[in-house]
Amino acid sequence: MSGSFTMPRVIDVAQARRESGPVQREVVFEVQGLTVNYGRATTAVSDVDLEIYRNLITAVIGPSGCGKSTFIRCLNRMNDLVPGAKIEGRILYHGDDLYASGVDPVEVRRRIGMVFQKANPFPKSIYDNVAWGPRVLGMKKNVDERVENALRSAALWEEVKDRLKKNALSLSGGQQQRLCIARAIAIEPEVLLLDEPASALDPIATSAIEDLMHELKRDYTLVIVTHNMQQAARVADLTAFFSLEVDDHRRTGVLVEYDATDKIFTNPSDKRTEDYVTGRFG
Amino acid sequence: MRTTFQEELDQLEVTLQEEGALVLRALRGAINALEQRDHELADEVIAFDDDVDERYIRIEEGIQLLLARQTPVASDLRLVLAILHVNLHLERMADYCVTIAKLSKLVPEVDPGPRFVEGFEEMGSRCEEMIRIALDSFGNRDLEGAESLVDLDELVDRANRRVVQRILELGEDPEMREYGLRMVIVSRALERIGDHAVDIGEQTAYLLTAEFREFTDASHPTPREA
Numbered sequence: 094m095s096g097s098f099t100m101p102r103v104i105d106v107a108q109a110r111r112e113s114g115p116v117q118r119e120v121v122f123e124v125q126g127l128t129v130n131y132g133r134a135t136t137a138v139s140d141v142d143l144e145i146y147r148n149l150i151t152a153v154i155g156p157s158g159c160g161k162s163t164f165i166r167c168l169n170r171m172n173d174l175v176p177g178a179k180i181e182g183r184i185l186y187h188g189d190d191l192y193a194s195g196v197d198p199v200e201v202r203r204r205i206g207m208v209f210q211k212a213n214p215f216p217k218s219i220y221d222n223v224a225w226g227p228r229v230l231g232m233k234k235n236v237d238e239r240v241e242n243a244l245r246s247a248a249l250w251e252e253v254k255d256r257l258k259k260n261a262l263s264l265s266g267g268q269q270q271r272l273c274i275a276r277a278i279a280i281e282p283e284v285l286l287l288d289e290p291a292s293a294l295d296p297i298a299t300s301a302i303e304d305l306m307h308e309l310k311r312d313y314t315l316v317i318v319t320h321n322m323q324q325a326a327r328v329a330d331l332t333a334f335f336s337l338e339v340d341d342h343r344r345t346g347v348l349v350e351y352d353a354t355d356k357i358f359t360n361p362s363d364k365r366t367e368d369y370v371t372g373r374f375g
Numbered sequence: 376m377r378t379t380f381q382e383e384l385d386q387l388e389v390t391l392q393e394e395g396a397l398v399l400r401a402l403r404g405a406i407n408a409l410e411q412r413d414h415e416l417a418d419e420v421i422a423f424d425d426d427v428d429e430r431y432i433r434i435e436e437g438i439q440l441l442l443a444r445q446t447p448v449a450s451d452l453r454l455v456l457a458i459l460h461v462n463l464h465l466e467r468m469a470d471y472c473v474t475i476a477k478l479s480k481l482v483p484e485v486d487p488g489p490r491f492v493e494g495f496e497e498m499g500s501r502c503e504e505m506i507r508i509a510l511d512s513f514g515n516r517d518l519e520g521a522e523s524l525v526d527l528d529e530l531v532d533r534a535n536r537r538v539v540q541r542i543l544e545l546g547e548d549p550e551m552r553e554y555g556l557r558m559v560i561v562s563r564a565l566e567r568i569g570d571h572a573v574d575i576g577e578q579t580a581y582l583l584t585a586e587f588r589e590f591t592d593a594s595h596p597t598p599r600e601a
Contacts, residue, residue, distance in 0.1 A: 304377070355440055358443040
């Protein structure tokens with residue numbers, strides 16, 4: 094069939110969204126044959142192909158060492174900062190190669206923000222934590238409004254509006270993590286990458302982050318790495334399961350299955366996925 | 376607060392109540408088709424079952440996803456399990472309505488007198504009342520209302536016995552006997568609808584008390600039932 098390349102891509106997320114038929118979604122990332130090596134001995138992930146869609150939450154799950162964090166860090170070139178990391182294959186962001194020469198990694202990270210496992214606010218005021226990114230990037234108009242909007246979007250405004258000048262480190266762990274999300278969205282990225290954002294939080298703070306993710310996906314595309322399978326089940330529209338293959342004592346992360354979260358948790362196609370989600374492996 | 380989970384749970388209950396409303400319509404249609412010998416209406420009732428089945432399947436799928444993705448516990452778990460059972464009871468009631476509608480088309484052109492119409496009208500009305508109470512007490516978490524279904528069911532059972540007695544008195548005429556044979560099944564279908572309403576009441580009690588118990592037990596009847 095000719096001309097199919099110009100057709101909008103289609104993924105069936107009907108189950109996830111209670112919609113009646115296949116839904117057309119804009120592709121944000123197109124990952125093609127991604128392989129990441131750390132030195133000669135370690136292949137963190139091998140030959141990954143997948144697409145990430147706009148305004149959906151995509152979860153990446155899998156056992157320790159399967160390369161899920163490596164994968165997500167490739168999406169905003171955070172692995173550039175890791176000595177010895179060698180990246181092959183292509184990652185297209187809205188059709189443009191993220192790793193092409195001339196692409197500014199700082200601009201990439203402005204558009205594709207990241208929140209880490211451990212909340213890492215600056216030892217400054219709550220206000221300054223959020224205002225810092227916009228100021229550095231020259232977004233100097235209406236900073237107060239920008240800070241308020243970001244804190245509101247991160248569901249933190251009501252809790253901190255009367256103490257914006259207080260040190261961010263005085264906040265609870267869950268509040269600090271939401272502050273980091275506010276900091277990430279203050280510079281208006283399109284994508285938010287979340288690497289184990291709730292693994293250091295108690296269940297109530299985790300629940301707040303999960304509710305927040307549902308709110309955020311109206312405006313952002315979210316990719317979350319989690320080793321908490323139930324968290325992926327609760328929040329994600331699509332889930333990618335990575336696993337480890339061991340061959341000649343060499344461990345390699347591979348993408349086993351990528352599908353609607355409903356499918357992954359009710360009727361996965363691959364036995365390795367079934368074994369992982371039922372707790373028989375990993 | 377798990378907003379999405381709560382929304383999904385609420386939506387399941389809304390769909391369940393919708394399914395209940397459809398069953399009520401199916402039952403009224405089946406009784407009218409039978410009383411008025413209206414074959415067109417009977418066909419509508421039969422086709423209408425698809426609407427009930429659509430809700431039934433939607434709830435089944437919703438529960439599957441909720442269990443797989445949200446791991447409900449405590450009262451949430453009981454609610455999900457209760458909805459699973461109530462859904463099945465409602466779907467079975469709708470199937471009995473289809474049975475009545477089909478039988479209403481098969482009866483020969485005989486006139487057994489007004490007593491049968493009166494008997495089925497009584498059973499049908501009582502079943503409608505039971506379904507309403509079953510759905511309301513489930514929705515309102517009303518244990519007393521749920522338990523009241525036992526006494527109402529006893530009235531349906533008595534009406535069933537009266538109808539059967541009248542059938543035995545229909546005589547030797549082959550067409551009358553055929554009519555009687557069909558009406559035994561109609562009466563039994565209505566009696567079973569009443570039983571399913573009681574079963575829904577038991578699910579309400581389970582939801583509220585976390586105890587698995589039957590309101591009545593045929594193998595160990597209370598003195599009054601015996």
